[in-house]
Amino acid sequence: MSTKVVQALYNDDDILMDAVKKVKAEHHHIEEIYCPFPVHGLDKAMGLAPTRIAITSFMYGCLGLTVAIVMMNFIMIQDWPQDIGGKPSFSYLQNMPAFVPVMFEMTVFFAAHLMVITFYMRSKLWPFKKAENPDVRTTDDHFLMEVAVHGNEDEVTALLEGTGAVEVKISEKH
Known part of the structure; x- marks a missing residue:
């Protein structure tokens, strides 16, 4: 119309x-x-x-944290436990201080990348789109x-x- x-x-x-x-x-x-x-x-x-992009960013960060925890638990504890520097690999909680940097980086990675993708989808900015x-x-x-x-x-x-x-x-x- x-x-x-x-x-x-x-x-x-x-x-x-x-x-x-x-x-x-x-x-x-x-x-x-x-x-x-x-x-x-x-x-x-x-x-x-007001925009709700901050809410989605928080949810994406939580998703990244969950992925990091599940990934590290599977890789470092269940699938291939290794003795690195004399640290025990019997449980996730014993090794969690060493995993904090990875958890932080995955949280930021997921929040940033998924937020950008969400912004482009919401504003309908597709690749090769003609200017309006x-x-x-x-x-x-x-x-x-x-x-x-x-x-x-x-x-x-x-x-x-x-x-x-x-x-x-x-x-x-x-």
Whole structure:
């Protein structure tokens, strides 16, 4: 389904932040904002929900810790016990202090790699994916805000022109 959006182009992030606050105060829905760099506080100004990537990172870290414990118990205790430096290999608990670095590294490894994969899947950034930004200037030095319109193009256009946009146009959102 294709809908119309008003695209406003800004050349300063402070002007963009003020514009977002004015648009939200007028109760218009902001579809998307394209920025060349992260703008601090933009997510809160847009009213976006907080991210849950930290929760998934914790779960991935727990998975890495579990894999490390099971792997070391099987390799070093059950499958091929070895006498390394006179240390007994009768139980996992007797050798656990030597296994702490491996447990830490596997926890970090799993959390970092799986979190990156999750981020790319959630944001739909596949290899060889075509760029979706509507204006190439948003990758250099401009900011673009798309506001949904439902028969009120003139009102939204006038509002965005009054917020300091350098260019305002109406286009189709796919």
